[in-house]
Amino acid sequence: MVGEILMTYIKRTLEQKIMEISKDYSCVLLIGPRQVGKTTMLEHLMEGTQRQKVTLDDVENRRLAKSDPALFLEMHPAPVLIDEVQYAPELFSYIKIQVDNGAVPGSYWLTGSQAFQLMELAQESLAGRTAIVHMSALSQSELYGDAVTDPLSLNISAINRRKDHLTSCSSTEMYERIWNGGMPGHRSGRYRDRDVFYSSYIQTYINRDVTDMIPGVDKLLFADFIRAAACRAGQMLNVHDIAQDVGVSDDTAKRWLQVLEKSEVIFYLRPYSNNLLKRTVKTPKMYFFDTGLVAYLTKYSSPDILMNGAINGAILENYTVAEIRKTWQNNAKECLIHYYRDKDTNEIDLVIESDGELHPMEIKKSTNPGTELTSAFTILDKGSVPRGTGAILCLREELSAIDRNTFILPIWMI
Numbered sequence: 001m002v003g004e005i006l007m008t009y010i011k012r013t014l015e016q017k018i019m020e021i022s023k024d025y026s027c028v029l030l031i032g033p034r035q036v037g038k039t040t041m042l043e044h045l046m047e048g049t050q051r052q053k054v055t056l057d058d059v060e061n062r063r064l065a066k067s068d069p070a071l072f073l074e075m076h077p078a079p080v081l082i083d084e085v086q087y088a089p090e091l092f093s094y095i096k097i098q099v100d101n102g103a104v105p106g107s108y109w110l111t112g113s114q115a116f117q118l119m120e121l122a123q124e125s126l127a128g129r130t131a132i133v134h135m136s137a138l139s140q141s142e143l144y145g146d147a148v149t150d151p152l153s154l155n156i157s158a159i160n161r162r163k164d165h166l167t168s169c170s171s172t173e174m175y176e177r178i179w180n181g182g183m184p185g186h187r188s189g190r191y192r193d194r195d196v197f198y199s200s201y202i203q204t205y206i207n208r209d210v211t212d213m214i215p216g217v218d219k220l221l222f223a224d225f226i227r228a229a230a231c232r233a234g235q236m237l238n239v240h241d242i243a244q245d246v247g248v249s250d251d252t253a254k255r256w257l258q259v260l261e262k263s264e265v266i267f268y269l270r271p272y273s274n275n276l277l278k279r280t281v282k283t284p285k286m287y288f289f290d291t292g293l294v295a296y297l298t299k300y301s302s303p304d305i306l307m308n309g310a311i312n313g314a315i316l317e318n319y320t321v322a323e324i325r326k327t328w329q330n331n332a333k334e335c336l337i338h339y340y341r342d343k344d345t346n347e348i349d350l351v352i353e354s355d356g357e358l359h360p361m362e363i364k365k366s367t368n369p370g371t372e373l374t375s376a377f378t379i380l381d382k383g384s385v386p387r388g389t390g391a392i393l394c395l396r397e398e399l400s401a402i403d404r405n406t407f408i409l410p411i412w413m414i
Helices: 014-021 038-046 059-067 069-075 091-100 115-125 140-144 156-165 171-180 194-213 219-230 239-246 250-262 291-297 303-307 312-329 371-382
Strands: 027-031 052-055 080-083 108-112 130-134 266-271 285-288 336-341 347-354 357-363 390-394 400-403 406-410
Touching: 014 027, 014 038, 014 130, 027 038, 027 115, 038 052, 038 080, 038 108, 059 069, 069 091, 091 108, 091 115, 108 115, 115 130, 140 171, 171 291, 171 303, 171 312, 194 219, 194 250, 194 291, 219 239, 219 250, 219 285, 219 291, 239 250, 250 266, 285 291, 285 312, 291 312, 303 312, 312 336, 312 347, 312 357, 336 371, 347 371, 357 371, 371 390
Parallel strands: 027 108, 027 130, 052 080, 080 108, 266 336, 357 390, 390 406
Antiparallel strands: 266 285, 336 347, 347 357, 400 406
């Protein structure tokens, strides 16, 4: 067909997990930011099955789901995929009735992009009856590997397995990955012009999600607000500075940041502390779910300019943290990930709590990081949780180590 745009489906790590979970739970709720491929993946898994799809983006479907949820579920019997379910919260209590009446495992697949609201609804109406799974943008292993990876582990055999499933890259190629981002609509070839894609993404997000959560919001001002936040990705949160940049009050900035967090456009790392580490700071660090969006919002017109720009370190950290988080989300697991900073300015970029140990990590835009970067790691020894293997995550192309307890891990290996 003349003018047809070819779109390649990119295999998702979560596919296997969704099928496994659907054997145990009658209802699976898949949540995540807008346009990360939730519906596309589930449609792919539906091929050749009897499952039907209905979207609440359709005004008539939405009206019926809200006014007569029971009739809506009769007209769209299980197994069914209900897309954008946040538009009809009335459905949840009626789905509960179906589940309580013996709906078979895998009956209801639900998707939505207002994560906090959906989790609250599911926990109120479907507590213990639904599996909640998070999905983010495409990961490195999905784009440059075979989409078969476990949560990041600093175990040598696990690291060697990762090496076999992923593709190495140079520093220049890493910044191409960061600049291009991981949005399926762009990376699949469906929308080839990156700038047009992200511009459209922001407009759609504000018009559909933001106006839904903040009726009457000034759309242009909110767009400026997202840009101001993007300029501070990978840094400690300073609400006042963002508010001043845009010309809104601190209280407004706090509310708007909540909107970005509730729709999973941003996420926070909280500082690690326990009762034995008393001098830690309280401020979280803010990250965006997709670095392509950050690079677009901060107006870096090419990967080369980004690599040499003012935010090159912060956006590399954002990319690394988001990729680590995806390795856990894509296995339907929660990651206990923090950062450490105390009032004596000792800082550790990442502290992951896993298997009863703390794993400290530093992120550096370097191909030959020095051993001095790990000097703060020993601070964790004062705490009650034992310190495990640590790592420097950097732009080196090959795996190395400082000693048995500290790896030098290329970021492409996450």
